[in-house]
Amino acid sequence: MINKLGQIFNKKFRGIFILIVILILLPFIVRNNYFQYILILSMLYAVVASNWDLTFGYFGMFNFGHVAIFVSGGYVAAILSKFYGISPWVSIILASLFSAILCSIIVLPMLRVKGIYVVLITYGFSQLLYQFILSQRNLTGGSLGIDLIPDIYFGNYSFAQNGKIAYYFLAFFLLIASTLFLTKLVKSKFGLSVIALKDYEEYAVSRGVNFGRQLILCFGASALFTGAAGAVMAFYLGALSPSMLGFGYLIIILSSILVGGINTIYGSIVGALILVVVSELLVNIGAWRFIIIACLIIFIMRFFPKGIYPSVSKLYKRYM
Amino acid sequence: MDIFYTFKAIFISGLFLGSLYAIIASGLSLIWGTFRMYNFSHGSMIILSAYIALQAISVGGFLFGVITAIIISFFLGIIMEKIIIEPFLDKPEAQLIVLITTLAAMLLIDNSIQIIWGARLKKLPMLLEGRLDFVGVGISFQQLIIISIVPIILILFSIFLKRSRIGLAIRAVEQNLDLSLLVGINVRNTYAITFGISAILAAIAGVLLGSNYLISPSLGAGYLLKAFIVIIIGGLGSLTGTLLAAYMIGIIEAAGQFFLGLYWTPFLLFTILIVVLTFKPTGFFGEKGA
Amino acid sequence: MQTSKYLLRVENIYGGYGNIEVIRDLTIYLNKDESIGLFGPNGHGKTTLFKIISGLLKPSKGKIIFYNEDITGLSPQHIVNNGLIHVPQSNILFPRMTVMEAFKLGAYSKRAWSELDKSLDQVFSIFPWVKNKLNQKCYSLSGGQRQMVSIGVGIMGRAKLLLLDEPTLGLSPIAKIDLLNSIIQLKKMNIPLVVIDQDVDFLTDSTDRLYLVERGSIKLEVNKNEMHKHKDKDILHMYFGK
Numbered sequence: 001m002i003n004k005l006g007q008i009f010n011k012k013f014r015g016i017f018i019l020i021v022i023l024i025l026l027p028f029i030v031r032n033n034y035f036q037y038i039l040i041l042s043m044l045y046a047v048v049a050s051n052w053d054l055t056f057g058y059f060g061m062f063n064f065g066h067v068a069i070f071v072s073g074g075y076v077a078a079i080l081s082k083f084y085g086i087s088p089w090v091s092i093i094l095a096s097l098f099s100a101i102l103c104s105i106i107v108l109p110m111l112r113v114k115g116i117y118v119v120l121i122t123y124g125f126s127q128l129l130y131q132f133i134l135s136q137r138n139l140t141g142g143s144l145g146i147d148l149i150p151d152i153y154f155g156n157y158s159f160a161q162n163g164k165i166a167y168y169f170l171a172f173f174l175l176i177a178s179t180l181f182l183t184k185l186v187k188s189k190f191g192l193s194v195i196a197l198k199d200y201e202e203y204a205v206s207r208g209v210n211f212g213r214q215l216i217l218c219f220g221a222s223a224l225f226t227g228a229a230g231a232v233m234a235f236y237l238g239a240l241s242p243s244m245l246g247f248g249y250l251i252i253i254l255s256s257i258l259v260g261g262i263n264t265i266y267g268s269i270v271g272a273l274i275l276v277v278v279s280e281l282l283v284n285i286g287a288w289r290f291i292i293i294a295c296l297i298i299f300i301m302r303f304f305p306k307g308i309y310p311s312v313s314k315l316y317k318r319y320m
Numbered sequence: 321m322d323i324f325y326t327f328k329a330i331f332i333s334g335l336f337l338g339s340l341y342a343i344i345a346s347g348l349s350l351i352w353g354t355f356r357m358y359n360f361s362h363g364s365m366i367i368l369s370a371y372i373a374l375q376a377i378s379v380g381g382f383l384f385g386v387i388t389a390i391i392i393s394f395f396l397g398i399i400m401e402k403i404i405i406e407p408f409l410d411k412p413e414a415q416l417i418v419l420i421t422t423l424a425a426m427l428l429i430d431n432s433i434q435i436i437w438g439a440r441l442k443k444l445p446m447l448l449e450g451r452l453d454f455v456g457v458g459i460s461f462q463q464l465i466i467i468s469i470v471p472i473i474l475i476l477f478s479i480f481l482k483r484s485r486i487g488l489a490i491r492a493v494e495q496n497l498d499l500s501l502l503v504g505i506n507v508r509n510t511y512a513i514t515f516g517i518s519a520i521l522a523a524i525a526g527v528l529l530g531s532n533y534l535i536s537p538s539l540g541a542g543y544l545l546k547a548f549i550v551i552i553i554g555g556l557g558s559l560t561g562t563l564l565a566a567y568m569i570g571i572i573e574a575a576g577q578f579f580l581g582l583y584w585t586p587f588l589l590f591t592i593l594i595v596v597l598t599f600k601p602t603g604f605f606g607e608k609g610a
Numbered sequence: 611m612q613t614s615k616y617l618l619r620v621e622n623i624y625g626g627y628g629n630i631e632v633i634r635d636l637t638i639y640l641n642k643d644e645s646i647g648l649f650g651p652n653g654h655g656k657t658t659l660f661k662i663i664s665g666l667l668k669p670s671k672g673k674i675i676f677y678n679e680d681i682t683g684l685s686p687q688h689i690v691n692n693g694l695i696h697v698p699q700s701n702i703l704f705p706r707m708t709v710m711e712a713f714k715l716g717a718y719s720k721r722a723w724s725e726l727d728k729s730l731d732q733v734f735s736i737f738p739w740v741k742n743k744l745n746q747k748c749y750s751l752s753g754g755q756r757q758m759v760s761i762g763v764g765i766m767g768r769a770k771l772l773l774l775d776e777p778t779l780g781l782s783p784i785a786k787i788d789l790l791n792s793i794i795q796l797k798k799m800n801i802p803l804v805v806i807d808q809d810v811d812f813l814t815d816s817t818d819r820l821y822l823v824e825r826g827s828i829k830l831e832v833n834k835n836e837m838h839k840h841k842d843k844d845i846l847h848m849y850f851g852k
Contacts, residue, residue: 062416062419109594109597109598112597112598113597116358116415116419117552117597119358119419120358120548120552121593121594121597123545123548124545124548124549124590124593125590127541127542127545127586127590128586128587128590131583131586131587132587134583135583135584246538247423247426247427247430247541248427250423251423251424251427254420254423258420286434286435287431287432287434287435288431288435289431290427290428290430290431291427291428291431291432291435293424293427294424294425294427294428294431295424295428297420297421297424298403298404298421298424298425301408301417301420301421301424302407302408305411305417485718485723488711488714488715488718489715489718491704491706491707492704492707492715492718495704495705495706495707496702496703496704496705498666498698499698499701499703499704499763500715501665501666501686501687502664502666502686502690502695502696502697502698503690503715503716503717503718503719503763503767504686504687504690504691504718504719504722504767505687505715505718506685506687
């Protein structure tokens with residue numbers, strides 16, 4: 001017990017601990033619905049971004065379909081609860097499992113190919129998903145999207161009450177759970193084997209690491225919380241639209257990883273927080289929003305290729 | 321329904337789609353061959369050129385419009401190469417970085433189109449109005465023109481690559497970068513011009529596309545995907561493979577649309593992609609180790 | 611201004627790849643009317659030196675002067691245009707192009723393009739067999755043929771100086787004799803050479819002066835008239851260390 005307390009005041013955890021405390025208190029201090037909305041969005045996107053980094057930064061594979069998995073998780077939860085009357089809590093879990101399985105399946109054709117083919121197959125897959133959602137009007141509402149998604153209940157308490165503050169804590173909890181999962185995974189034997197595969201593939205394989213198996217597991221793992229986040233988003237917003245499968249959203253989440261630093265989980269989270277705030281601030285200027293974000297990305301890749309967060313923290317360490 | 325007629329109709333429709341895909345894919349293939357990278361903004365460049373042509377046509381007529389669009393696209397291509405490709409060519413993970421920057425460029429172009437011209441559907445004027453009966457199948461003059469023009473354009477392009485001094489340089493850089501430097505080729509200029517030429521092909525594709533279909537700012541992504549499928553199935557690095565695959569995909573898609581309907585055809589194409597990648601990852605004519 | 615008697619001066623060059631320094635304080639001279647050879651153990655910087663001279667790599671320190679012009683740090687394109695041509699080691703040429711196209715590319719520089727036909731005749735006179743192979747793709751040539759076509763490509767550039775990197779690599783003894791004859795013809799055309807090779811006998815037959823390159827710098831310089839004194843056993847001694 002004393003040890004654990006000691007751990008909390010350890011320098012490394014201090015920052016995170018403070019952040020967590022702030023996040024917990026924030027919705028009570030600032031009682032602004034829009035502000036809360038931005039925070040919930042950031043936290044959910046942070047889950048998506050940090051899980052994307054698992055396959056992108058740690059395995060070195062660009063999963064173009066990651067955001068599509070996120071959205072489809074939402075659709076699955078929405079459809080299950082709206083049309084089949086399944087409890088939202090169960091829907092979230094089912095959506096999560098569905099996403100993990102779906103993501104593992106995408107991987108199968110990629111086992112025999114390398115590098116940029118991964119991009120194309122996942123790109124094709126995301127387009128396919130988009131087509132599917134558009135075409136199954138009865139289920140998904142087609143291009144109009146799906147709305148009137150039921151609300152989450154905890155006993156008699158409706159999550160939509162009290163300015164939807166319960167959603168805030170649900171998203172927060174999801175972020176914590178996801179981050180714990182990711183950090184444990186990365187430090188585990190599995191995580192180390194993945195990093196070994198990325199950097200020293202031949203050696204790793206010769207030591208008995210099964211590339212295909214780790215690939216499938218990694219992709220599946222990255223989809224678990226992503227799908228869950230999609231489901232939570234569906235219930236929070238009450239509606240979903242296929243436009244979320246567009247490149248605009250993909251780029252925003254991708255930039256979170258780029259800004260935050262490609263190999264750090266916390267970096268992606270911080271990146272998502274920054275990027276969602278920035279893009280929400282720009283939402284009123286219509287198409288210019290994406291133009292600015294696109295220019296930002298090119299600028300970042302040019303001058304901060306390892307991500308802004310690592311460069312800034314290097315500077316920070318040098319002057320402190 | 322007369323099965324012979326169905327067969328002819330699908331074939332003609334497939335030829336038309338194949339022509340479009342051939343010209344779209346050739347621009348993409350050029351970039352792959354020279355840079356070993358994928359230009360995710362190619363689809364958007366096609367659509368952009370269509371809009372530019374539309375604007376220019378309203379100012380000075382059809383021929384003026386097309387030529388203006390081609391020239392402007394060429395210079396846009398060179399500028400793009402300097403900004404989103406060249407600075408990253410010698411970095412580690414260059415392929416991944418360029419993927420991201422060309423994605424960003426796609427976003428930039430699509431949204432710029434929306435700002436400048438609005439989101440409403442538009443259409444380019446056709447060279448020739450009206451339809452005719454071709455071997456018993458109804459087809460528009462425009463489509464017939466496109467089917468006939470595309471092979472000519474591609475042959476001219478192929479001759480250009482083979483005979484001209486610049487074409488020689490482009491192919492040299494593709495095949496042996498170091499030796500190209502050692503024979504005195506200015507590789508950076510060659511890179512820029514290659515991108516410009518790819519943009520010209522995109523412009524031609526845009527004009528053809530826009531004269532036949534309604535265009536909107538976000539249309540690029542779908543054509544891009546089809547172009548990717550074409551060059552992968554045809555085999556990366558092989559122009560002949562790309563062209564054959566284009567027509568093949570065109571016919572398959574036409575058949576798919578007839579038998580499976582509009583919404584299921586993408587699944588068919590994607591399945592074909594997966595099957596080809598599983599059994600013959602280098603495509604039908606591809607080089608090893610792409 | 612004093613006209614130098616040196617064709618090429620490579621002075622106190624330092625250079626390498628990234629943080630790895632391969633060449634350390636290397637100096638060699640090429641006089642007019644002579645050819646020089648470079649020999650020494652593998653991996654000690656000979657090819658790196660050529661890459662620095664031809665502009666593929668930039669030296670971190672030192673100067674390179676060609677025909678009185680300072681070419682240090684210039685682009686390969688500029689250097690080729692000055693007539694300094696580097697024929698690389700184990701050249702795969704342009705695999706899917708024909709031999710004729712490869713020759714055309716050899717004459718790509720502005721200076722050489724206008725004299726393409728003249729250069730082609732020169733290549734034909736040295737390698738007459740190539741006339742029958744013009745339409746063959748480069749990848750289908752044998753190793754020896756590729757080597758000689760590489761040299762042909764270098765000649766197409768209207769070279770005022772040719773750097774040949776390991777021209778005898780992988781060649782049979784008969785092919786080496788053919789190559790030696792071709793080199794003699796090159797010298798008759800007044801094209802000076804700097805040759806890297808493992809075959810020290812070949813070097814002594816084709817050049818006038820040798821440098822031993824060891825650990826990125828010059829360890830020994832051997833003149834032609836001294837060479838017959840050092841032939842065989844002594845050179846090998848020097849080559850493989852004490």
